[in-house]
Amino acid sequence: MNIIDWFLDRFRLKTVHRGIFDRDIPEGISYFYCFGGIAFSAFLFCFISGLFLSLHYIPSEKEAYQSILRIQEEVPLGKLIRGIHKWSANVLIVSIIFHSIRVFVTKSYRPPRELNWVVGVLVFLIIMLEGFTGYLLPWDQKAYWATVVGTNIAGSIPFVGETILLIIRGNYEVSGVTLSRFYSFHVLWFPSIIILLLWAHFHMIKKLGISKPL
Amino acid sequence: MSINKQLEKINRRVFLKKVIKSFFLVISLILPFIWLTILKPKNPKRRDFKFFEIPKDKYPKEGLKKVDIKIDEKKYFKIFLVNRNDNSLIALSPVCTHLGCFVNFNRYNNEFICPCHGGRYDIEGRVITGPPKENLQRLPVKIENDKIYVGLII
Ligand code: HEM
Numbered sequence: 204m205n206i207i208d209w210f211l212d213r214f215r216l217k218t219v220h221r222g223i224f225d226r227d228i229p230e231g232i233s234y235f236y237c238f239g240g241i242a243f244s245a246f247l248f249c250f251i252s253g254l255f256l257s258l259h260y261i262p263s264e265k266e267a268y269q270s271i272l273r274i275q276e277e278v279p280l281g282k283l284i285r286g287i288h289k290w291s292a293n294v295l296i297v298s299i300i301f302h303s304i305r306v307f308v309t310k311s312y313r314p315p316r317e318l319n320w321v322v323g324v325l326v327f328l329i330i331m332l333e334g335f336t337g338y339l340l341p342w343d344q345k346a347y348w349a350t351v352v353g354t355n356i357a358g359s360i361p362f363v364g365e366t367i368l369l370i371i372r373g374n375y376e377v378s379g380v381t382l383s384r385f386y387s388f389h390v391l392w393f394p395s396i397i398i399l400l401l402w403a404h405f406h407m408i409k410k411l412g413i414s415k416p417l
Numbered sequence: 418m419s420i421n422k423q424l425e426k427i428n429r430r431v432f433l434k435k436v437i438k439s440f441f442l443v444i445s446l447i448l449p450f451i452w453l454t455i456l457k458p459k460n461p462k463r464r465d466f467k468f469f470e471i472p473k474d475k476y477p478k479e480g481l482k483k484v485d486i487k488i489d490e491k492k493y494f495k496i497f498l499v500n501r502n503d504n505s506l507i508a509l510s511p512v513c514t515h516l517g518c519f520v521n522f523n524r525y526n527n528e529f530i531c532p533c534h535g536g537r538y539d540i541e542g543r544v545i546t547g548p549p550k551e552n553l554q555r556l557p558v559k560i561e562n563d564k565i566y567v568g569l570i571i
């Protein structure tokens with residue numbers, strides 16, 4: 204027994220491991236069925252490049268912008284990692300949209316897969332929020348005013364608008380408090396929720412299989 | 418085992434299940450509350466105006482002038498200074514009162530136009546049309562020792 208087999212056996216991972224490659228796929232599937240996988244890959248790219256960025260980024264009013272400049276100019280590979288984070292985020296959103304179109308066109312949202320559609324929509328919403336919170340982090344003029352305008356939209360809800368605005372911003376204006384909570388959302392809360400949701404998404408796909416093409 | 422003892426065992430199991438279930442129910446009800454109370458600031462403060470000097474060469478002789486106010490080495494903030502016909506000066510914030518985009522001044526028809534949803538204001542910042550309901554904010558101006566200062570919330 205070599206070390207890999209030993210590991211897979213002791214981890215009781217063998218069945219799962221085999222499962223992924225032996226699973227039945229219906230006939231007539233096209234490349235459009237790849238967009239879910241592409242989205243997942245893009246998410247992994249985002250996640251890993253984000254882990255590296257968080258090593259050098261400082262989420263404080265005074266230092267955020269400076270630390271971004273440092274990542275861009277001084278940190279080895281910093282520019283590359285930042286680029287990967289930005290571009291994989293874009294690819295992620297585009298491929299989620301294509302993926303949803305594929306699911307819609309092939310009518311794969313029909314029972315028994317309707318719950319997976321709902322989970323998919325939740326993932327999409329949270330990915331959008333990831334984009335929104337991430338955009339503030341460079342803490343430059345564009346970031347600041349984009350967040351002012353974006354949060355003002357929530358603030359324009361009648362009656363509860365001001366309370367919601369306070370809950371989002373942590374202050375009347377977008378300030379250092381906003382920056383630290385957006386950082387927390389961006390790197391801890393939302394990714395954790397996304398991982399939970401993706402687990403649910405994949406669990407259902409595993410149990411229900413890919414729907415037969417029309 | 419007597420039948421009574423078995424029943425007791427089952428009851429205990431049912432009871433334990435209920436306890437565990439309600440435990441998780443309570444936790445999941447409490448969490449959103451904690452979340453909201455932690456996020457909502459207790460006594461939020463509105464920031465005060467800080468005053469910045471406007472260099473002499475930036476005064477508009479007539480009409481309107483866009484002025485970049487230096488906040489620190491790297492930060493500038495754009496405001497509009499308007500010299501009204503009666504020779505009084507007002508300072509307008511460029512922040513649209515609808516959702517907060519920066520408005521631009523259009524010299525052809527002498528009005529401010531917001532790029533986001535097309536809000537329009539006249540040269541003194543009063544709403545003409547569009548989604549904004551309030552006029553552009555007038556920034557406090559003060560004159561000390563022959564110098565003009567404008568207050569910004571930064
Ligand atoms: C991070 C975002 C997402 C990832 C990584 C992801 C990943 C995947 C993957 C790998 C599959 C397997 C089939 C395929 O590749 O097409 C799949 C299936 C599915 N996805 Fe997603 N997805 C995401 C977002 C969404 C969204 C936004 C929706 C709906 C609006 C959605 C709804 C579905 C449904 C209903 C299926 C089952 C399709 C079938 O069985 O034919 N997903 N997803």
Ligand code: FES
Nearest residue numbers: 513515516531536
């Ligand atoms: S933000 Fe200016 S019109 Fe909406």
